[in-house]
Amino acid sequence: MTTTIYVPRDSAAVSVGADAVAGAIQREAETRGLDVRLVRNGSRGMLWLEPLVEIATPEGRVGYGPVAPHQVPEILDNPDHELKLGLVEDLKWMKDQTRLCFKRVGVTDPLSADDYLANGGMAGLRNALETQPADVVKAVTESGLRGRGGAGFPAGIKWKTVLDTPGELKFVCCNADEGDSGTFADRMLIEGDPFCLIEGMTIAAYATGATEGYVYLRSEYPDAVRTLRQAIEIGYARGWLGENVLGSGQKFDLYVRVGAGAYICGEETSMLESLEGKRGMVRAKPPIPAITGLFGKPTVVNNVLTLASVPTILADGAAAYAALGTGRSLGTQVFQLAGNIARGGVYETAFGMSLAELINSYGGGTRSGRPVRAVQVGGPLGAYLPADKLDLPLDYEAFAEADAMLGHGGIVVFDDTVDMASMARFAMEFCAEESCGKCTPCRVGSVRGVETIDKIVAGQDTDMNLAVLNDLCELMTDGSLCAMGGLTPNPVLSALRHFPDDFAARTPHQETS
Amino acid sequence: MTPDALGQRVRAVVDAHRGDRGALLPILHGLQAEFGHVSQEMVPILADELNISRADVHGVVTFYSDFRAEPAGRTVVKICRAEACQSVGAEQLAEHAQQVFGVKLGQTTPDGSVTLEQVFCLGNCALGPAAQINGRMYGKLDERRLDTLILNADAGTGNT
């Protein structure tokens, strides 16, 4: 009898030894003459358990983790090995989630088209192709889906603009630049279920009249680049892409373009410039990309998770999607628990859960075991929240009210050893490093910001320099063309507001007791 | 390499992307894959082939941190210095690596064996500190494991 064993190919799993574990399983199977089918699945997103090995049994898939190569023979000898976690689907972390976008990630072989079809793949696209493009746009609008890349703009409204703008040539561009620290869901989706993104982009193309698509994928993700390119090849071979998508007469060609190490290219107009082969200089808006986008043509620009949420909406209906969530934050969000966290990974749930609950109940607090001191949500441009302000529902509006932002759903936890003045300094340093250089407040203000924070912690004219820092932040907020310069004051000022003591002049470093 | 030979190899890379829209970035990636860097000598050839100004080509090459003016060392180590990795000790790890190899981030050891670089996020933020060594991602690094990995990579052995 064949036993199926799963070992993730996801690069986070590989980063802690999944390839070596897979190798050990193969060797052990050979020497023992076992009939093993080894599947390299995506990661379930329980990253603290990686490498997570799953063995298929009649009851379901039984998980072991984190597994080291030398433990492979032990597990094969003894299915009740101490690393046994039980049925993976029954683990609290898995069971409590509502996985729509990530429903197949970790379950299937990412490059098996048959797995994809057997697990609900292509149902959304088939439904879409049976209706009119305007109906597809309507469904996306009614689902309440908002952009997952950071700004939370309603996807349906954007698509309608592209649909309503006449043009022989239109584009769908997927923003897979995922530069925010603390975020990795785009990467995991592309490595773990690339056909889902392809399907979502094809639906977007049909809905808006586009015939050509680009995925702008950052060069820091070489595994994702390889996986997506292979998936696109398979997609063409299956007739899911190309001249005649699923026999519908719809044409859609899809290409992967690799970024080149510039954070700003995640900003959509900078990304378009980069796709055109230029420096990633941010464009002034208007004109908006939906009307004047890539090479001046009407263009849908959406994040990976936005596009990967679309197949579900078309397969199961807008109402089912909109029934999840709260207020104007509908559906599910893929949260990513990162940084100093005991149980880090991907957690997809309806909007509305409290941040504290996610960090403490699911994340298990810090990895170091020390108290949580600060949390940054929404990437490097997001505010720092102190430990006593985490009782905040995870939805766009509640975060905006708290002067924070949900962004791409990344949650970075810091313990009580963090020095918030140095985090504020880093925010300025990062902005200086990654600014496209177009506006003076961003380009120069960030450099001055670093110097000013250095002076403050050195105790030089503290009051004067604090005033300078506040002025700089105001200037950056008001005088920047895009959110890079405009939002860098968020982490800086929130650190200053919530952790003023960290900015006091440095006597020889004092341990926080 | 003679200028002719260089021109031929550069043009071959350009030709591979003739049909691409806005092909400069794919071409530059192609050149870096082929030569290990994008040199000043390649700029006029590209400008000619693509019918754009040298200044434009130069502007693009220098805008993106991926494109190197000089070849890198045999082993390229990119250490993540972004927030999530900082929360679990990335700064100390970067400091350690700079001490061990005697070069700063962004530099190559004099014997050409190791290039140290900083990177802002590798998408491994739940398993930091993270680094990429010759294109492979590693997580939960500490000083000893990083040293071993770099030495093994340089010796061309193993990758666990």
Ligand SMILES: Cc1cc2nc3c(=O)[nH]c(=O)nc-3n(C[C@H](O)[C@H](O)[C@H](O)COP(=O)(O)O)c2cc1C
């Ligand atoms: C500095 C900066 C960086 C950004 N980085 C990304 C990114 O990496 N990925 C992304 O999807 N959106 C990013 N955005 C947001 C995009 O500009 C844009 O809003 C998004 O791609 C639209 O897609 P969505 O509506 O599906 O979210 C960034 C914005 C700014 C200002």
Ligand code: SF4
């Ligand atoms: S704010 Fe900064 S990154 Fe944005 S356009 Fe201005 S200079 Fe460029």
Ligand code: FES
């Ligand atoms: S912050 Fe280091 S991998 Fe994301």
